[in-house]
Amino acid sequence: MWFPGHLAFSLLLCLPFIVYMKRERALALSFLGVFALLPDYIHLGDLRGFSHSFLGLGAMLLMFLLPLIIAFRPRLALILLAITAAASHLLADTYIGTVTPFYPWDDTWLQVHAFNSAFDIRTEVVLFGVAAIAVTALRPLEALRNIDDYDVRERGALIVTSALVIAMAGLQAVYFLIVSQGPGLDLFRSLLLAAFAVSVLFSSVFFIKTLVKKQHSKSISIVVK
Known part of the structure; x- marks a missing residue:
């Protein structure tokens, strides 16, 4: 799967963690x-x-x-979310893509549906649409406002993780534009590209929101001095 499909599939699997973490929901989505x-x-x-x-x-x-745990000491729920999201990648790629679960002892590839096929692109668009509805129900604006209440470690974790998401989603979007071709797929291809853009936009908002608040705090301390 491409990034939007993995993101959507992981979100649906990790929904209990995200619902549980009300205050840190933006951070949970970024970890995801x-x-x-x-x-x-x-x-x-x-x-x-x-x-x-x-x-x-x-x-x-x-x-x-491990570096994130050492540097930012995230809650156990975030750690479990990260492990679940990573494991979901192999599950998703078993269905659409390829995995070698027992490598290096057995290099047999497992695959149900081909990656970057018409079925793949259409499935990912549908998955992302379902995930988008779920995110809307999770009150993303409230999650954005809650960033103001994050402590230093939570802010640091959000900056690092959102920057990684922006970089990886952006790189994959460029690669998707290069290799994803096929007759009759223009609409779904455009929709999946839009899903890439939405992912980058969300992470960029989280990243900027965290930085702006940090700069604002600094300016206040300077005025007080």
Whole structure:
């Protein structure tokens, strides 16, 4: 799957965590964006086989999640969300895409439907639409306002994770434009590209909101001095 499909599928699986984290909902969505795409961070040659295996997924979780835990000490619910989102990537790619769950002991690829096919693109558009409805019900504007109440660690975690989502979604969108071609898919291709744009926009809003608040706090302290 492409990023929008992974994001949507992970969101639906992780919905209980996101509902539970009312105050940190923006941070939860940002963590979701990072870890839903985690195995695709190394997507070249044999490295893809490794990253799309149980062993590789565990190694990448340690590589990415451990520094976040050390630096920002996220709540247990966020850690569990990250693990669930990362695991959902393999599940989604088993259905649309390819995985090698037991690599390097067994390099057999598992696949149900082909990646970047008409079925893939249409399915991802539908999934993203369902996920968008769910996010709307989660009051995203309230989640945005709650960023003002984040402490320093939560702000730091949101800056890092939202920046990663912006970078990865942007890079995949460019790659999608290059390789995704096919007759009769113009509408769904455009819709999926719009899903990329929405993902980048949301993360950019989180990122800017956090930075603006930080700068505002600094200016207040300067005035007081």
